[in-house]
Amino acid sequence: MQAILEIAKLSFADAIRNKVAYGVFTFLLLLLATASALASVTMGRTELMIMDLGLGGISILGNLMAIILTIQSLQQERESRTLYVLITRLQGRWKYLVGKFLGLAAVLSIQMIMMCLILSGCIAIFGHIFWLSFVQACITTLFEIYIVIAIALLFAQSSSLFLAILLTLAMDIAGRFTFVIQQLGEQSDSTLVQFFTQGMYYLLPNLEAINLRNQAGYVANIPWHELISMMTYSISEIVFILLISAFIFGRKNLA
Numbered sequence: 001m002q003a004i005l006e007i008a009k010l011s012f013a014d015a016i017r018n019k020v021a022y023g024v025f026t027f028l029l030l031l032l033a034t035a036s037a038l039a040s041v042t043m044g045r046t047e048l049m050i051m052d053l054g055l056g057g058i059s060i061l062g063n064l065m066a067i068i069l070t071i072q073s074l075q076q077e078r079e080s081r082t083l084y085v086l087i088t089r090l091q092g093r094w095k096y097l098v099g100k101f102l103g104l105a106a107v108l109s110i111q112m113i114m115m116c117l118i119l120s121g122c123i124a125i126f127g128h129i130f131w132l133s134f135v136q137a138c139i140t141t142l143f144e145i146y147i148v149i150a151i152a153l154l155f156a157q158s159s160s161l162f163l164a165i166l167l168t169l170a171m172d173i174a175g176r177f178t179f180v181i182q183q184l185g186e187q188s189d190s191t192l193v194q195f196f197t198q199g200m201y202y203l204l205p206n207l208e209a210i211n212l213r214n215q216a217g218y219v220a221n222i223p224w225h226e227l228i229s230m231m232t233y234s235i236s237e238i239v240f241i242l243l244i245s246a247f248i249f250g251r252k253n254l255a
């Protein structure tokens with residue numbers, strides 16, 4: 001456990017110093033400023049427009065940060081040979097991946113919370129929404145980011161930075177259309193297509209299953225049992241992906 005925490009601390013410190021995170025965070029501030037400017041000249045529920053734009057921006061930017069920071073962190077440690085030094089001191093390679101996940105999750109949690117607080121401040125300036133459902137949407141968005149970190153760790157083991165980012169983005173996007181993939185398979189007359197689409201439906205992480213952004217602010221609250229169910233699903237997906245990553249990483253030739 002001590003080794004995992006040490007890896008997590010190193011990953012946290014490295015990600016905090018990374019200029020990419022601050023650049024994307026600055027972009028979010030500009031996005032919220034733009035949303036406020038546009039909303040000020042519109043008719044109707046201005047605060048709801050800002051909330052929709054802001055939550056969408058937080059999700060997109062959070063996903064991009066998770067992908068870039070995770071893959072860049074692992075690739076940099078490989079190039080600097082730090083990865084090999086750490087691996088030789090660990091009794092199991094899986095501890096490196098778990099520690100890396102915890103460290104990056106901590107960094108992105110802090111940034112996501114800051115983004116949500118900034119967004120809530122912008123919303124409060126223009127009006128009132130149902131804040132509980134807004135908070136619940138922020139929580140599920142955070143778990144969505146955790147899943148993306150796990151996916152990025154899986155593909156970050158690729159020798160190519162571009163390929164790792166491309167594969168992670170592809171799975172991220174596919175994870176938002178799993179229901180569509182399943183329906184396309186059901187409408188097909190081919191048994192092979194049906195089998196393939198069903199397999200993709202169950203293997204791909206269903207990121208839309210934990211998306212509450214469309215309901216945030218419009219309803220008083222999401223039933224807590226639904227929120228707990230979404231969090232449980234997210235944790236199970238993270239564990240499943242990390243197990244696959246650990247299996248591949250444990251047998252990968254790092255020489």
